[in-house]
Amino acid sequence: MKLSSAIKLAIVSLSLSGIASTSAIASEDGKKLYSEKLCMTCHGDEGKKPILSSYPKLNGQNKDYLVAQIKMIKDGTRTGGGTAAMKAMTATLTDDEIEAISTYLSEVE
Numbered sequence: 624m625k626l627s628s629a630i631k632l633a634i635v636s637l638s639l640s641g642i643a644s645t646s647a648i649a650s651e652d653g654k655k656l657y658s659e660k661l662c663m664t665c666h667g668d669e670g671k672k673p674i675l676s677s678y679p680k681l682n683g684q685n686k687d688y689l690v691a692q693i694k695m696i697k698d699g700t701r702t703g704g705g706t707a708a709m710k711a712m713t714a715t716l717t718d719d720e721i722e723a724i725s726t727y728l729s730e731v732e
């Protein structure tokens with residue numbers, strides 16, 4: 624009985640901290656992450672100037688689309704094209720970071 628309440632409490636506090644960290648990561652953090660994670664080395668400043676014409680521009684794209692593409696490249700659902708170059712970059716991204724970067728990119732005019 625005591626143990627199961629302790630477990631419930633742990634689950635509640637874990638999910639609360641999850642909520643807190645999600646809301647703490649906003650688009651300003653996305654901007655920082657975009658450079659910290661070296662995204663600009665291929666997609667250019669603010670996602671506007673990819674280094675190759677076969678690489679996508681990212682600015683102003685729909686946020687949900689960006690989130691979905693990054694996750695699919697990360698988990699291997701999306702393959703082919705230039706995804707091999709991109710996949711390594713996604714390995715260290717958490718879901719929160721993907722959300723934050725995508726929010727930032729979607730808001731860049």
Ligand code: HEC
Pocket residue numbers: 657660661662663664665666677678679681689690692693702703704705706708709712713716724
């Ligand atoms: C080594 C070069 C490289 C780096 C660094 C890189 N990408 Fe990419 N990225 C690509 C390429 C190439 C594609 C196109 C994949 C394809 O052809 O399907 C791509 C595709 C994408 C897409 C899908 C765009 C679309 O229109 O479907 C998103 C979103 C994206 N990258 C975000 C990022 C983010 C965020 C980072 C930093 C964490 C990053 N990329 C770092 C090369 C890179």
